[in-house]
Amino acid sequence: MTVLNDFRLRLGDDEYLPLMLGGMGVDISTADLALEACRLGGIGHLSDAMAPWVSDRKFKTHFTKTKSGRYKFNRDNVDKSEIKFNLEELYNATLKVVSAAVERKTGDGGLFINVMEKLTMGAAADTLGTRLRAALDAGIDGITLSAGLHNATLKLIKDHPRFHEVKIGIIVSSVRALKIFIRSALKMDRLPDYAVVEGPLAGGHLGFGEDWADFDLKKIVSEVLDYVKDEKLDIPVIPAGGIFTGTDAVEYMEMGCAAVQVATRFTVTEECGLPERVKQRYLAAEEEDIVVNSLSATGYLMRMLKYSPAIGSNYKPQCEPLGYTLSSQGTCLYLDAYHATGFDENGKKLPVEDKICLCHHFGQHNVWTCGQNTYRLKDTTNKLPDGSYQLLTAEHVFNDYLYSENHKIALPELQAVRA
């Protein structure tokens, strides 16, 4: 019987196992997790989301404090248009986070980074260009552009010495979005090395509207495969979203895909950056606990567990220290929702129902974003005598994708009961 391990992904001169671990911000796809995928011969993604914050936590740097101090005068000001990231600090933070991972790289796989356009950071083009340059200078193997059409992104790095050497991919949710990107890529004489086609069952932000449930990943993938073939484009197609077993993956490989991108199954691994208590909530989740809502301050729909602590929080906007979702004009949908929310009879701010302060709550792991198949995670491991679930190793999940047959999922060896 054919298994995923029977296939290989070729990107230029490089060959990988056809399993990509998708980027999960903020530091959910940690360096430890991405490096495991890389060591095992696949592709692992870091995420560059909130790199200054991540650097402060991991390396005891002070990027967030410094920025907060610089804009202290503005904390009670409704107008946030003056708040900007210092580009040198942003560069240094991103360089630090990415270099620290690149230096630890082992194995024949690839260490890539997921870079979201929607993280506008008060000056969209300048900050995006800075983040990309830092990742390139740090020696990242590949860049996956996500959360946006990215039709002006390649221009930002076209003069970088590694522009033609680094692998560049784009995440799209329709053939139309891919066409838009290809048009801009042709102008830069730089076609993408791969295209990830993300369907409506993925975790994180969705590239669909309220009618997301009407879309089907296999159908979109087959449209993209036809387009690539008709245009004679040599662009490997990599589906993502809801690919839960190795057999699911093989079905896509047999359609003509080059690899698969997965994430949800890795959220309950030891190497994943979510706190253990949150991993246990993912493992215990039931199907009805998983919702798609419009609470993200980016304006995209997002899938999450319905009891994510961030929902209904009235946390004061943290644009001075954070401010990752501010537009170039200093606006953010959470700011609007916060100021539109009234007070109770005791003068206490009511819950902000419409939006979430993504910067604060992602940083605190209070937004429990997840793929639609999260409710199946409990079937991938052992329930322990204390009622909790055994966490998995990334290696175990990776190998299960590679060797699974007939949708079977191998359980890990039962861990010794904790003292």
Ligand SMILES: Cc1cc2nc3c(=O)[nH]c(=O)nc-3n(C[C@H](O)[C@H](O)[C@H](O)COP(=O)(O)O)c2cc1C
């Ligand atoms: C917890 C979580 C966080 C995610 N964060 C991001 C992100 O920051 N940027 C992004 O482009 N995709 C993000 N994704 C999407 C994944 O990279 C991936 O494409 C998708 O979830 C694959 O589907 P699956 O989770 O069903 O395997 C996230 C997914 C999860 C589960």
